[in-house]
Amino acid sequence: MKFSCDCNFVVRDQRNRLPYKATYLSDKAGERVGDWLLSELDSYVAAVRSGAIREWLEQRGLGDEFWLGQTDGVRINDLILSKAEAQSRTAYECEACGRLWLEDEHQRQFSYRPANDEPNNPFDWD
Numbered sequence: 268m269k270f271s272c273d274c275n276f277v278v279r280d281q282r283n284r285l286p287y288k289a290t291y292l293s294d295k296a297g298e299r300v301g302d303w304l305l306s307e308l309d310s311y312v313a314a315v316r317s318g319a320i321r322e323w324l325e326q327r328g329l330g331d332e333f334w335l336g337q338t339d340g341v342r343i344n345d346l347i348l349s350k351a352e353a354q355s356r357t358a359y360e361c362e363a364c365g366r367l368w369l370e371d372e373h374q375r376q377f378s379y380r381p382a383n384d385e386p387n388n389p390f391d392w393d
């Protein structure tokens with residue numbers, strides 16, 4: 268994926284660990300994801316304890332042999348990522364002018380220009 272910034276610099280998203288990219292949840296979406304996650308984890312643990320994990324997976328469309336053969340960690344990790352990815356949005360900072368590109372609820376992209384008109388590297392941390 269790539270797009271042109273208002274300054275004509277081409278922002279590219281074609282590899283992992285980009286220092287000018289971030290993935291974010293709104294505070295409201297984060298609360299909703301947190302509530303959902305708590306409910307799903309309680310449900311998962313109850314299914315494991317009662318030996319009903321096959322039924323739990325089938326209820327979520329994951330009843331095939333692939334998912335039955337996965338560890339609890341893989342299942343839970345995928346569960347979290349699938350929900351978080353659906354609710355999250357992507358932000359970029361233009362490496363040339365520092366303009367921030369964000370997405371709204373409908374994944375429409377819009378931008379903000381920094382007061383100093385230069386990159387400030389807000390997403391370049393580990």
Ligand SMILES: [Zn+2]
Nearest residue numbers: 272274361364
């Ligand atoms: Zn720019």
